[in-house]
Structure formats: C-alpha cells, structure tokens
Amino acid sequence: MRTVDVIIQKLTESFAPQSLDVQDESHLHAGHAGSRAGGQTHYRVYIVSDAFKGKSRIERHRLINAALADELAGSVHALAIHASAPGEGGAA
Template identity: 50%
Template sequence: MSVADIISAKLNEAFAPTHLEVINESYMHNVPKGSETHFKVVIASDSFEGQRLIGRHRAVNAALAVELANGVHALSMFTYTPDEWQGMDAVPASPKCRG
C-alpha cells in the first residue's frame, strides 16, 4: 500500500470527509524518483465545523502522527467544512520548491 493510500485511509477513518484529495507532490522536490515524502491534503469534513484552522491542522497531524514521524517530510493541508469547500473552484496551487 502506498503512503498516499495509507494517508487517505487514515483521514477517511478519522474524519469521514465529504471531499478528500491526497496529492503526492514529491516530484516537485529534490528527492529520488518515486519518493513519497511530500504531500498536499485537501479535505472537507463536518468534523471541522466550529474549529479554527489551527485546531483542524492539529487534528490532521494527530491522525497522521505515525506517517509524519516515519518518512513524510512535508504535509500541506487545506481543511474545510463542506460548506466552505462547496464555494471552492479548485484545489489550491502549490508553490515551487526552493530546494
């Protein structure tokens, strides 16, 4: 099972999202081909209702603590309630790697 699949499974279990995208952005960084070290997560869940951004990010970090301690070097998060996500046109773009 790929790291992206593990991240997806854990986030689905923890948040029952109405929208979830796990995007491996490792190819954008100076890592070996086929690496799974840099990810972007876009998630919309009722679980985030009434939470501030920092609380949402802490909850995602807690759900992925094992992965973050074992190989995932970077995790970009975009966390929304279903109503917030409904107004979005697309997944936010990632900046170019500086390293």
C-alpha cells in the same frame, strides 16, 4: 501499501470526509531537504469534513497531524493541509 493510500485510509477513518484529495508532490521537491529516491515524502491534502465545523485552522491542522502522526514521524517530510467544513470557501 503506498504512503498516499495510508494517508487516504487514515483521514477517511478519522474524519469521514465529504471530499478528500491527496496529492503526492514529491517529484516537485527532488533535490530539496527531505527528498528521497522513490519519493513519497511531500503531500498536499484537500479535505472537507463536518469534523472541522467550528474549529480554527490550527485546530484542524492539529487534528490531521494527530491522525497522521506515524507518517509524519517517519516517511512524510512535508504535508500541506487545506481543511474546511462543508459550505466554506476553499473546498476541494
């Protein structure tokens, strides 16, 4: 299974998002730190979920990082997170 599919699966199971977009941006980082042949190292996540209501940006990031702990400890070098609750600006 591709890393992007694992990320989508774990975030869906953890947060039941209203919207979720996971972009593999590895090609933008070729030759940079953490880049590997074959990519699957750099991702950007846009997620909207009720689970983020009343949570600070840091709390939201911590929740996502915890859900993806195995990937962040392994193949994923960088993860840009845009997390919001329904009705907040910056929704995906």
